[in-house]
Amino acid sequence: MIKPRKCVLEMKAYHSPLPGPGIDLRLDMNESTTGCSPRVLKKIRSLDAKLLALYPRRESGEKLVADFLGIKTGELLLTNGADEGIDVLSRAYLDSGDELIIIVPAFAMYEIFAQISGAKTVRVPAGPDFSFPLDGVLQAITPRTRLIVITNPHNPTGAVASRKDILHVLEAAPDAAVLLDEAYFDFYGETLMDQIGKIPNLFVARTFSKAYGLAGLRLGVMAGAADQISVLRRIAPPFNVNAFAIECLAEALNDREFVEHYVSQVCSTREWLRAALEEMGFKCWPSHTNFLLANFGELRPAILDGMTKKGIALRNRPDCDGCVRISIGTQQEMERVLAVLKPIVAARPVAQQALR
Numbered sequence: 559m560i561k562p563r564k565c566v567l568e569m570k571a572y573h574s575p576l577p578g579p580g581i582d583l584r585l586d587m588n589e590s591t592t593g594c595s596p597r598v599l600k601k602i603r604s605l606d607a608k609l610l611a612l613y614p615r616r617e618s619g620e621k622l623v624a625d626f627l628g629i630k631t632g633e634l635l636l637t638n639g640a641d642e643g644i645d646v647l648s649r650a651y652l653d654s655g656d657e658l659i660i661i662v663p664a665f666a667m668y669e670i671f672a673q674i675s676g677a678k679t680v681r682v683p684a685g686p687d688f689s690f691p692l693d694g695v696l697q698a699i700t701p702r703t704r705l706i707v708i709t710n711p712h713n714p715t716g717a718v719a720s721r722k723d724i725l726h727v728l729e730a731a732p733d734a735a736v737l738l739d740e741a742y743f744d745f746y747g748e749t750l751m752d753q754i755g756k757i758p759n760l761f762v763a764r765t766f767s768k769a770y771g772l773a774g775l776r777l778g779v780m781a782g783a784a785d786q787i788s789v790l791r792r793i794a795p796p797f798n799v800n801a802f803a804i805e806c807l808a809e810a811l812n813d814r815e816f817v818e819h820y821v822s823q824v825c826s827t828r829e830w831l832r833a834a835l836e837e838m839g840f841k842c843w844p845s846h847t848n849f850l851l852a853n854f855g856e857l858r859p860a861i862l863d864g865m866t867k868k869g870i871a872l873r874n875r876p877d878c879d880g881c882v883r884i885s886i887g888t889q890q891e892m893e894r895v896l897a898v899l900k901p902i903v904a905a906r907p908v909a910q911q912a913l914r
């Protein structure tokens with residue numbers, strides 16, 4: 559066998575958590591359960607064979623997204639999902655022995671991409687009730703810190719960091735790239751996109767996988783100061799974003815009614831589910847995303863198993879005691895979740911009934 563790099567050999571294989579057969583309701587990946595805008599679908603159906611014969615032109619899509627975000631074209635890179643943006647950023651700024659700071663529990667890909675670079679991950683635990691650990695992050699910064707990730711709103715907790723705290727971190731680490739991962743921005747509304755071009759070490763990531771219902775299309779955005787984005791362009795493959803994604807962008811961005819309707823449905827269903835789960839005695843943290851983190855305590859294995867048997871996939875979070883992450887679907891889908899949950903809860907031994 560040809561020997562790979564040492565840091566790659568040391569990595570564990572990443573197993574996609576995609577559920578197996580028998581699952582017809584996926585609530586484990588924070589995808590939309592209702593699909594994308596019909597205008598996007600119509601556009602895809604109208605594309606012809608000739609278009610697919612050509613290499614895609616990312617630049618036309620970048621102009622559309624930059625105008626939409628109110629930044630300059632040179633201040634963003636379109637990526638093959640936000641994942642690729644994180645990968646490109648890690649490869650641009652992390653060398654072997656450098657440090658990446660993340661707040662745990664965290665989205666898994668930050669650490670995976672850092673490992674590929676041979677960098678060390680410094681894990682700062684979230685504060686009480688998963689609040690943003692400003693002091694912990696500030697204390698973790700060293701001369702080797704080259705990348706700090708703030709996921710806002712945070713995955714898997716749904717918690718948010720204040721603008722003031724994020725600005726504090728940016729100022730405290732002027733030699734590190736600070737990635738503000740705004741994958742769930744549309745469900746929250748607060749952003750630092752307005753600081754792109756003004757703060758040299760700020761990067762903001764967005765995705766079309768969540769509120770736009772386009773996870774399968776693979777489309778993400780990495781925004782940053784123009785000179786830093788030109789560095790990322792050296793690394794990103796020239797045809798990283800596929801032709802379907804580029805051709806659909808205008809429809810995806812312009813169908814505001816679709817995105818707004820979906821976001822409003824998700825937010826109200828999320829609050830309804832949170833109230834129902836709390837009523838059953840399960841702690842659920844306030845969320846500004848399209849998912850909820852619930853503490854099922856000792857019932858977690860029984861609940862995960864019961865859901866799988868009924869065709870529903872939820873995301874186990876072994877990094878949070880007793881917790882499970884539930885993507886928000888339609889009201890009907892959430893009622894289906896509760897219908898599976900209720901008999902499991904009713905059957906639990908009395909000793910487990912006070913979870914809070």
Ligand SMILES: Cc1ncc(COP(=O)(O)O)c(C=O)c1O
Nearest residue numbers: 639640641665713741765767778
């Ligand atoms: C915080 C966060 N960042 C990035 C991503 C990746 O998004 P994409 O599908 O655009 O690669 C996800 C997906 O779940 C996410 O939760």
